[in-house]
Amino acid sequence: MTASVPEQPRIPQPPETVTALRQAVAQIAPAALPSFSRELDQAADEARQAADLAPLRRFTAQWALYVQIQRHPAVAERFRELEDLATVGDADQARRAAAELGRILDAARAALTQGRQ
Structure with missing residues (x-):
């Protein structure tokens, strides 16, 4: 592998x-x-x-x-997919999508912070 x-x-x-x-x-x-x-x-x-x-x-x-x-095209694509899922998915899917969106946003904020140092 x-x-x-x-x-x-x-x-x-x-x-x-x-x-x-x-x-x-x-x-x-x-x-x-x-x-x-x-x-x-x-x-x-x-x-x-x-x-x-x-x-x-x-x-x-x-x-x-x-x-x-x-x-980052793959991240951006996943972000769009999750936004859609959070809007049209059932409650469980929406929760999971929101959690993953939060992780992507946290990682992006961390990258920005690291870039400023």
Whole structure:
């Protein structure tokens, strides 16, 4: 039996800046660009109204996590499958899917944290 070779990411993880994240999303998930723009506009409006950068920090953290997952096609595919299963599956399937989604998100957050160090 041979060991499987870990999948290489499609692109390097970009810095957590709006410009770098936008470029990454355009490259690996162009269909998500309208959501990216809409959520950026909303975060910018909230930041202006509150005179606080927290909404923009949340925005970049959320999209960095999205990119971290999408960089790995097999992980991204599994994530989409689990999202669907959590929506259309029975209660037990939905619980299992939610638990696995949580593990994927935890691993992606850990990778981002490790990348910052």
